[in-house]
Amino acid sequence: MRFVVDGVAYARPTHTTFAQDIYLMEQVRAAGLDKLQAGAHETPRTFVDRMQRELAPVLLPIMAGLLVPDGAAWTRDVAMETERALGATTDPAAKALLRAESAQLLAHFFATGIASARISPSSSGEEALPKESEEPVPTETGRASSG
16 A cells, blocks of 8 residues: 655555554554454444544554655654654645545554454464463573463
């Protein structure tokens, strides 16, 4: 996914850095995404629409955690500038694009991102994240495992 807002091209990187993952986990918790679930009779579209409404206060930080300007490496400073730049756009066409892209990002993020690892481990193809109360357990190799 690549799109242009106010002359700047943004894209979602193929691979995230560990710092970016941590930033996104912070945003996920702040947004309550780790607790958000689709209603029994909600379609994917109505669920994404509700997510956009409920997560409006943290939508820009989440987008800034998932997107980088072309040619830039993700850092917290780049995320803050991305959040500022996306939030400052006044062009109606750019705002419509951002609404559509935010819906796509949230749907993708929820289906395959950090939130889905905690909510539905099998959908991301990875093991579930340990519960915050679980303590790492040392293994024979001396490395910690969660249990």
